[in-house]
Amino acid sequence: MPREMTELLTHPAVELAELIRAGEVRARELVEAALTQIEARKDLNAFTLVDAEGALAAAEAIQPGDPRPFAGVPLAIKELNAVSGQPLTMGSGLFGDFRPSYDAYVVRRLRDAGFISVGRTAAPEFGIVPVTEPRRFGPTRNPWDPARTPGGSSGGAAAAVAAGILPVAQGSDGGGSIRIPAACCGLVGLKPSRGRVSSGPDLGDSFLSVNGMLTRTVADTAAILDVLAGYEVGDATWAPPPTEPFAHAATRPPRPLKIALTIASPLGTPVDPLNASAARDAATLLASLGHTVEEVTPPAWESTELLPFFMVLWAGGIAAMTRWGAQITGRAPAPALVEPLTWMFYEQGTTLTAADYMGAMAQLQGHARQLIGFFETYDLLLTPTLAQRPLPIGELNTCGENPLAEFQKAALFTPYTAVFNVTGQPAISLPLYQGTDGLPLAIQLVGPPLGEGLLLQVAAQLEAAHPWADRRP
Helix, strand or coil, rough: CCCCHHCCCCCCCHHHHHHHHHCCCCCHHHHHHHHHHHHHHHHHHCCCEHHHHHHHHHHHHCCCCCCCCCCCCEEECCCCCCCCCCCCCCCCCCCCCCCCCCCCCCCHHHCCCCCEECCCCCCCCCHHHCCCCCCCCCCCCEEEEECCCCCCCHHHHHHHHHHHCCCEEEEEECCCCHHHHHHHHHEEECCCCCCECCCCCCCCCCCCEEEEEEHHHHHHHHHHHEEEEEECCCCCCCCCCCCEEEEEEECCCCCCCEEEEEECCCCCCCCCHHHHHHHHHHHHHHHCCCCCCEECCCCCCCCCCHHHHHHHHHHHHHHHHHHHHHCCCCCCCCCCCCCCCHHHHHHHHHHHHHHHHHHHHHHHHHHHHHHHHHHCCCCCEECCCCCCCEEECCCCCCCCCHHHHHHHHHHHHHHCCCHHHHHCCCEEHHHHHEEECCCCEEEECCCCCCCCHHHHHHHHHHHCCCCCCCCCC
């Protein structure tokens, strides 16, 4: 495979689509390059399935002039999303080789936009933790340092993009699962607003989780959000459409904004000095670009009360997912079929009453109202994305003897992200810097409800002022 073809895989998806549309590059050449890179980087263990035959056949059908926005561009689908005819394992032995007969709506939208999936990327079992080391498939490794995690739960997706295997990859975020791996691997990771992207057909809606992408550039993130966003028949809740395409919004400079800087962890836990310095440096950069930045602590910010309520929602969801897996495979839930951490949540979830679950939801919604009210004073919030550097492989062990202690390690690692799944606000991780340890160093920007356009404008402004796309492992 010519080096220039594999090098193209590190270029933005919007650029690759233009080359294919103009006939300067063939879709099959790009797909072949991606398949070659998958084979060359098996050491990362980023993929759970490679569909070479299907991808090459789809690429052959792409002709110059194809009007679809991403015709012929290769990507991969995260292990937790249904793809018709392919195994949906949820990273777990419980699901065996269950093959759904339908596509998740997000998968259908990506295919309709012309993307070609080359396979499935790894995730932790049920997407529970911010590392990607499922017992079923083994650990996925970070291209920047194979001894460290690429994050989770979209860890395989992030590793594939950071390693130059793919220009973009699909992910999902229920507690930081796009932003965390983006931060670990030096990528752009946007969690859209609640209801912006359909969770169908398996869910009418989701209080915590939303689908999105791992990319290298803000322009790719914005353009793909235009593909993914929008109501689907049967959605229980949905975000109203934007006033203009996100790709257009991202090209316009933002007005001068009032931005809050917060370094303190929402859980009152320690913050690594490198991560804290990245947020402070970003604040200085934003001030130089004409914004007003003030260091403040949002209301109800430093509180240990949020985590138990969040865990109730997780436990209820994991119990339901475990029962669904048992139903479709005909096997009763058992400790041998899932990891100890999953089993802990399953047992907790099966003891919850409806009142327990609704009470936790009410507590979280009350917390969210206080925090969202903060955005009546400030346009954006700036924080570190992570509180710690990317964890060593094995540091967070979902098969350990004390599952609760292992889950608490996740909270220490990633306290800044899940709170905005609770509020439903859009939040983006940007790889502005590189640490003295050689690893990416990211910041998080949080927008007002439905504020993706504003968030993308500021992200693009930062990208232009301090570019990162050419920074490679």
